[in-house]
Amino acid sequence: MKSLWKISRRYIWSAILLTLLVCVINLALLLYFGFISVNGIEQKEMGRTLMDEIVEELSCGDGGWELSETGYEKLQKSSFLWAMLLSEDGSVVWSYELPEELPLHYSVGDIAAFSRWYLMDYPVRVWRNGDGLMVFGMEKRSIVKIQAVYDREVLDRLPVLMKSLLIVNAAILIGLALLMAYRFYRSLKPIARGIESLEGKQVLVLPEKGLMGDLAVKLNKTSALLRWQDEKLSKRDRARTEWIAGVSHDIRTPLALITGYADELAADKSLGEEQQKKAGVIRRQSLVIGQLISDLNLTSKLEYQSQPLQRQPFSPAGLLRECVAEYYNDGLPENYDIELKINEGVEGSCYEGDTALLLRCFRNLIGNSLRHNPQGADILIELSKKQDGVHLFFADTGGGIPEEVVRVLSGSENFSEEKNREKRQRLSTAENAETAGTVETGERVSETTGSVKTGKTVSETAGTVHVMGLRIAKQIVEAHGFAFCLKKRTQGGYDVEIVLKMAK
Amino acid sequence: MNLYDCKILLVDDNTELAEMTKGILQKNGYSMVFTAGNCVDGMTAFLAESPNLVILDVMLPDGDGFTLFRKMREVSMVPILFLSARDEDNDRLFGLGLGADDYITKPFLPEELVLRVGAILKRSYFWQENRREELLCLSGRKISFENATVEYRGEVTALTAKELTLLKKLAANRGNIVTFDALCQAVWNDNYYGYENSLMVHIRHLREKIENDPSHPEWILTARGIGYRLAKERTV
Numbered sequence: 098m099k100s101l102w103k104i105s106r107r108y109i110w111s112a113i114l115l116t117l118l119v120c121v122i123n124l125a126l127l128l129y130f131g132f133i134s135v136n137g138i139e140q141k142e143m144g145r146t147l148m149d150e151i152v153e154e155l156s157c158g159d160g161g162w163e164l165s166e167t168g169y170e171k172l173q174k175s176s177f178l179w180a181m182l183l184s185e186d187g188s189v190v191w192s193y194e195l196p197e198e199l200p201l202h203y204s205v206g207d208i209a210a211f212s213r214w215y216l217m218d219y220p221v222r223v224w225r226n227g228d229g230l231m232v233f234g235m236e237k238r239s240i241v242k243i244q245a246v247y248d249r250e251v252l253d254r255l256p257v258l259m260k261s262l263l264i265v266n267a268a269i270l271i272g273l274a275l276l277m278a279y280r281f282y283r284s285l286k287p288i289a290r291g292i293e294s295l296e297g298k299q300v301l302v303l304p305e306k307g308l309m310g311d312l313a314v315k316l317n318k319t320s321a322l323l324r325w326q327d328e329k330l331s332k333r334d335r336a337r338t339e340w341i342a343g344v345s346h347d348i349r350t351p352l353a354l355i356t357g358y359a360d361e362l363a364a365d366k367s368l369g370e371e372q373q374k375k376a377g378v379i380r381r382q383s384l385v386i387g388q389l390i391s392d393l394n395l396t397s398k399l400e401y402q403s404q405p406l407q408r409q410p411f412s413p414a415g416l417l418r419e420c421v422a423e424y425y426n427d428g429l430p431e432n433y434d435i436e437l438k439i440n441e442g443v444e445g446s447c448y449e450g451d452t453a454l455l456l457r458c459f460r461n462l463i464g465n466s467l468r469h470n471p472q473g474a475d476i477l478i479e480l481s482k483k484q485d486g487v488h489l490f491f492a493d494t495g496g497g498i499p500e501e502v503v504r505v506l507s508g509s510e511n512f513s514e515e516k517n518r519e520k521r522q523r524l525s526t527a528e529n530a531e532t533a534g535t536v537e538t539g540e541r542v543s544e545t546t547g548s549v550k551t552g553k554t555v556s557e558t559a560g561t562v563h564v565m566g567l568r569i570a571k572q573i574v575e576a577h578g579f580a581f582c583l584k585k586r587t588q589g590g591y592d593v594e595i596v597l598k599m600a601k
Numbered sequence: 602m603n604l605y606d607c608k609i610l611l612v613d614d615n616t617e618l619a620e621m622t623k624g625i626l627q628k629n630g631y632s633m634v635f636t637a638g639n640c641v642d643g644m645t646a647f648l649a650e651s652p653n654l655v656i657l658d659v660m661l662p663d664g665d666g667f668t669l670f671r672k673m674r675e676v677s678m679v680p681i682l683f684l685s686a687r688d689e690d691n692d693r694l695f696g697l698g699l700g701a702d703d704y705i706t707k708p709f710l711p712e713e714l715v716l717r718v719g720a721i722l723k724r725s726y727f728w729q730e731n732r733r734e735e736l737l738c739l740s741g742r743k744i745s746f747e748n749a750t751v752e753y754r755g756e757v758t759a760l761t762a763k764e765l766t767l768l769k770k771l772a773a774n775r776g777n778i779v780t781f782d783a784l785c786q787a788v789w790n791d792n793y794y795g796y797e798n799s800l801m802v803h804i805r806h807l808r809e810k811i812e813n814d815p816s817h818p819e820w821i822l823t824a825r826g827i828g829y830r831l832a833k834e835r836t837v
Contacts, residue, residue: 342689346660349686350615353707357621360711361628380710387708391688398689407694412792415782418827425824426777437826445794453690 108281112274143176143235148224151175152231155182155191162191169193178219179234182226183208190229213244284309291316298327334401345394349387356383392565395457399572406451406576413446413487413597414439414480420459421478432473435463442482448597450577458573461566462491462593470495489595490584497590498567503583505564506571567593605630607653607722612636612643612669613684614662618707622656622684625711626718640664647673654722659685659692670699680725682717684709737772738834739820742811744768751810763788764807771821771831780828804829 138144154168162182164172172180172193181192181199187208189201198217208230212223216232220240224231251258284307291303291313301320303313362368362376398404421435429435466476470493479490570593574581580596609631613619619636626634635650637643640663647655655673659666670681680702685692688706696704702721705714737744743752746769749760760768770787771779781793781800788803789796808815822830 345688346686349688349707350618353686353709354615354618354621356708357618357625357711361625383708384710387706391706394688404689405691407691412782412794415780415793418780418782422778422780422824422827425827426774439826444797447792453694 102282106278108278109271109274112277113270116270138240143222143233143240145224147171147175148222148231148233151180151233152224152226155226155231164191164193175233176235176239177222177233178236181232181234183230183232185228196234214242288312288316291320295320295323298323300324331401335403338397338401338403341397342394345390348390352383352387356380356387359383389565392569396565396569396572399569399576402576404454404576406454408449408451410447410449411452411455412444413448413489414443416452416455417459417478417480417489420456420463423460424463430473433467433470433476434474435476435478438477438479440479440481443480443487446482446487446597448487451573454573455577458570458595461570465498465566466491466493466495485596485598486579487597489597490592491594492592497586497592498583499590502564502567503591506567506583602726604719604722604727605632607631607726608633608635608650609718610635610637610643610646610650610652610655612638612640612646612655612661612666613658614638614660615658622714625714629715631718638662640669643669644672648676651677651679653679653726654718655679655681656684656718657681659683659687659696667696667699670696670701674700680721682721684714737768739811740813744811746772758810760807760810761803763803764810767803767807768811768831771829775831776833778824778828778830782828784828 151164151168151171154165154171156163156165179192179194179196181189181195183203184190187203187205189195196219199219203211208223211221211232215221216234218237219234220237220242221235222233224233287303288309291301294301295316301317303317305313305317307313359376359380363373363380365373365376368376395404417437417439421437424435463476463478466474474493474495476491476493479492481488481490571581574595579598582594582596583591584594585591609626611619611622611626611634613622613636616636616638619638623634623636633652635646635652637646640661643657643661646652657666657670661669666683666685670683673679673681682703682705683696683701684705684707685696686707687693693704693706702725703717705717737746741753744750744760745752746765749762749765751758751760766788767784770784781797785791785793785796785800788800793800804821805815808818808821812818812820820832822832824830
């Protein structure tokens with residue numbers, strides 16, 4: 098709306114400037130034409146100077162009034178059609194080319210009339226000559242005579258009048274400009290609001306009338322189009338999520354058979370040691386597949402928001418205690434240590450969230466540290482209360498999360514990156530398949546198979562899909578509206594920090 | 602009754618999987634395993650054999666396991682375990698929320714299934730044996746949960762209600778860390794926040810009553826920042 102006010106302001110200014118410009122131009126033109134018309138009379142050989150010069154040439158001799166030769170020349174050259182000299186009593190005493198219809202005697206009233214106006218439609222100019230009066234006649238309709246008579250009082254008040262006139266003009270100008278700007282503003286407002294709501298993907302129905310009707314029609318169409326596209330997209334996303342869920346479900350039963358029988362074969366003493374070992378690899382890898390499809394299912398659900406969060410109040414400190422205790426209770430190997438440090442102020446904090454998902458996120462982070470430090474490590478989880486909420490910091494004495502993983506993770510919104518990630522994930526899975534036979538990964542099966550624990554650590558369950566694990570952790574955090582940050586160490590890789598925003 | 606004499610009913614439409622699961626259970630000593638391939642057969646077998654434990658698949662050709670579960674529960678309270686290919690937390694929570702005793706997702710490790718089946722059966726039918734363990738023996742001290750007393754060298758000390766609850770909770774999870782939160786939930790039915798000191802004081806009193814040297818406890822151990830753990834009996 099701020100931009101709209103800016104538009105209106107500009108509108109007013111340009112209106113004022115435009116008006117001023119027109120006024121100035123008009124004034125200039127008026128002055129110019131006035132000058133030309135006055136000047137023109139002089140130039141058309143009927144000005145005062147000429148009349149004076151001609152009258153100078155008149156002389157009263159014995160045979161009455163006479164004009165000299167030069168006088169005649171000047172008269173002929175001038176634009177005067179005719180001329181006559183009136184004596185004191187109004188009789189024509191000398192004339193030049195006097196039209197016949199004109200009388201030879203004029204009363205005082207006649208003289209007063211034609212000196213101001215016309216003599217039988219001839220515009221005339223008069224010039225005093227001693228006691229007489231020289232009358233010059235011009236062609237009919239060649240000159241317009243306008244008499245101006247003003248009230249003295251009014252003329253005296255002219256400066257004041259002009260001032261108030263200016264003020265009234267300015268007021269009308271600004272008032273009109275404001276009115277028009279307001280109308281402009283009002284007609285633009287729904288359009289602006291429409292564009293804003295278009296940005297927020299809201300349903301848009303603008304009134305298609307008024308100044309901006311065309312624009313509104315187009316905006317409505319765009320909104321409908323966007324909505325349609327959005328629906329199509331979410332329909333496709335839903336279909337994809339459902340498809341993944343379906344596949345994940347259908348794979349599980351055959352996989353259970355493979356796992357079960359491979360397990361049986363791995364324990365079958367009648368087979369050779371080599372065969373038993375191979376069966377062991379099959380069993381391990383089928384569990385890896387189980388974990389993979391479960392992760393894939395969850396990640397696709399989180400990505401397309403089809404996993405509704407089962408929100409309930411939780412204490413971050415309590416939830417992490419539960420998580421860490423589980424690790425210890427499930428038999429954390431001797432060479433690992435998980436330290437939970439809860440700083441002041443954290444204990445009373447309460448948030449809302451899906452605790453099952455958040456626990457899974459924490460497990461992924463801790464599991465990541467365990468998996469990538471097979472030589473053993475101390476894991477530190479520190480909770481601190483800061484201004485923007487509780488911060489959960491996950492670090493270990495190992496190398497930290499490598500740069501490459503961080504890049505893949507942070508580019509997860511990018512489509513070209515997605516391809517890369519898939520490729521890398523495939524690579525890491527393939528790598529895993531090769532090494533799983535020799536590396537003990539320490540992943541517990543109980544975290545995926547039900548909430549009641551058997552109290553047994555199945556150390557060979559494997560699954561080093563580390564990018565997937567971190568990605569799911571990130572998705573879970575972000576689905577809650579919390580922040581997932583990767584913090585670079587001064588040396589080595591990255592640590593994870595989760596910021597639980599919006600403390601209640 | 603012997604644990605391995607328990608009848609187990611397995612309802613799964615995948616005959617191969619049912620066969621395999623049956624084999625796994627039989628190999629681990631459970632000789633009385635019956636199978637059914639759908640809801641109708643499952644219910645018939647349930648009524649005919651009255652099994653001690655039921656393992657249910659969630660997706661069945663003529664209905665879903667959750668409905669079958671409800672029907673079975675109308676008749677009897679035998680423990681029921683879900684064995685499902687649906688891995689979503691929601692399904693698991695739904696199943697457990699219905700009152701199922703466990704929920705296992707496929708693929709599963711055979712050993713895990715056997716352990717869980719065993720645990721459920723023990724909890725359901727053989728808890729009397731566990732009851733006898735309600736008499737804790739810690740470094741010569743006899744603790745009776747029933748009387749809330751500690752007997753040591755002929756001297757009997759009473760436990761307060763809160764101390765007893767704490768000790769019961771720890772004993773029920775013996776060997777495992779019980780978080781501060783779980784202990785407060787058990788004693789005060791409330792969050793840990795605000796009870797930090799109270800919990801510490803109660804644990805100290807408890808240690809004074811059952812430990813030889815309360816400042817160097819050998820039974821109630823502290824898991825720093827997480828909770829407490831009742832040490833398992835050492836096999837010396």
